[in-house]
Amino acid sequence: MAEILSGNFPLVAAIVLMGIGLYILIFRRNLIKIVMGIAILSSSVNLFLVTLGYRTGGIAPIYTEAPEGPMVLPVVQALVLTNIVIAVATSALILSLVIRIYRHTGSLDSKKSRRMKG
Amino acid sequence: MSKIVRTVANQLMLFVLVFGLYVIVHGHVTPGGGFQGGAVIASGVVMLIVAFGSGQIKKSLRERRLSVVESSAALLFILVAFIGIGTVFFYNFLVGSRIFGDIPPTGTNPGNIWTGGVIPLMNVAVGLKVMAGLSAAVLALALFSGGEEIE
Amino acid sequence: MRQFFAWLFLVVLMVFLVIGGFKMVHPFGEPPSAMDQYIIDNSQEQAGSNNVVAAVVFDYRGFDTLGEATVLFAAVTGVMFVLRAGGKKEET
Numbered sequence: 001m002a003e004i005l006s007g008n009f010p011l012v013a014a015i016v017l018m019g020i021g022l023y024i025l026i027f028r029r030n031l032i033k034i035v036m037g038i039a040i041l042s043s044s045v046n047l048f049l050v051t052l053g054y055r056t057g058g059i060a061p062i063y064t065e066a067p068e069g070p071m072v073l074p075v076v077q078a079l080v081l082t083n084i085v086i087a088v089a090t091s092a093l094i095l096s097l098v099i100r101i102y103r104h105t106g107s108l109d110s111k112k113s114r115r116m117k118g
Numbered sequence: 119m120s121k122i123v124r125t126v127a128n129q130l131m132l133f134v135l136v137f138g139l140y141v142i143v144h145g146h147v148t149p150g151g152g153f154q155g156g157a158v159i160a161s162g163v164v165m166l167i168v169a170f171g172s173g174q175i176k177k178s179l180r181e182r183r184l185s186v187v188e189s190s191a192a193l194l195f196i197l198v199a200f201i202g203i204g205t206v207f208f209y210n211f212l213v214g215s216r217i218f219g220d221i222p223p224t225g226t227n228p229g230n231i232w233t234g235g236v237i238p239l240m241n242v243a244v245g246l247k248v249m250a251g252l253s254a255a256v257l258a259l260a261l262f263s264g265g266e267e268i269e
Numbered sequence: 270m271r272q273f274f275a276w277l278f279l280v281v282l283m284v285f286l287v288i289g290g291f292k293m294v295h296p297f298g299e300p301p302s303a304m305d306q307y308i309i310d311n312s313q314e315q316a317g318s319n320n321v322v323a324a325v326v327f328d329y330r331g332f333d334t335l336g337e338a339t340v341l342f343a344a345v346t347g348v349m350f351v352l353r354a355g356g357k358k359e360e361t
Contacts, residue, residue: 060149062148062149063222063225063226063227064147064148064226064227064228064229065226065228065229066226081153084153085153085248088252092255092259095259096258096259099259099262099263
């Protein structure tokens with residue numbers, strides 16, 4: 001059990017972060033905490049993707065002044081680059097909607113702005 | 119903000135700008151590229167907004183100009199992708215020609231900046247787009263919340 | 270009652286993640302890599318750049334970058350549309 005934990009530690013960290021993000025999304029009612037939960041969930045998915053493309057003893061996939069060793073997979077890193085930019089854009093849009101909701105209803109509780117009225 | 123913070127932010131913005139442009143232009147030789155360099159320069163603009171207050175930054179960086187820069191950079195990106203339409207949509211038509219057309223030797227080598235084909239042009243276009251877009255978004259958020267200075 | 274179903278849902282998801290993370294994924298350190306080995310070997314003469322990740326983002330997989338530029342543009346337009354007329358407080 002301990003050697004499973006120490007052998008592939010980044011995978012365990014990605015699963016723990018995903019659990020924390022899902023717990024925040026299900027059980028918390030403050031709107032700002034929900035936004036933070038979405039950001040933690042995005043970070044855990046990025047960490048999981050980068051872990052999938054690792055070769056033991058690998059170096060960065062760049063040929064300028066490169067040391068010896070096999071290179072890690074480059075396609076996975078391109079996917080994570082795209083995902084990070086999309087997470088920033090999503091976060092900005094969600095925060096602007098939270099600002100509008102706060103100006104309109106006066107509270108940051110997600111149970112107060114549940115029904116669409118007015 | 120106080121006089122010390124404003125002066126230091128003024129002097130530091132030059133170094134942030136130079137470093138961000140270095141990361142954008144050398145995107146095909148060293149780690150980096152368009153998205154990373156654009157984020158560096160946008161964080162420099164955020165430093166200026168915190169130091170000077172958003173009412174004063176609004177006079178220099180009007181939102182209409184930032185919107186024009188962002189749209190024209192996106193159009194430049196699509197235009198560069200369309201030129202090689204004779205073969206496929208995103209064809210790298212500058213490899214082997216005279217502009218940006220050297221081919222690096224196989225294996226480890228000290229980097230040559232005149233390589234890469236059509237990749238440096240796309241890097242510059244995407245860097246301009248990200249820089250203008252993120253600066254406009256942060257400026258809009260700061261202006262909507264009242265624009266008061268933090269003492 | 271609702272609390273019970275919420276906890277059940279979370280526990281089922283976490284068990285699926287833990288079991289799937291150790292059985293359905295390849296062992297850590299030896300990924301299956303036929304396509305990536307081709308890209309690493311041939312990116313210096315086909316795309317002509319030293320940075321393999323930049324060649325993948327802009328040359329081998331350029332469509333994904335086009336989609337991402339569109340998403341960024343749509344998000345910035347959305348932020349500037351929602352937060353118009355900065356500075357005026359609204360009365361309900």
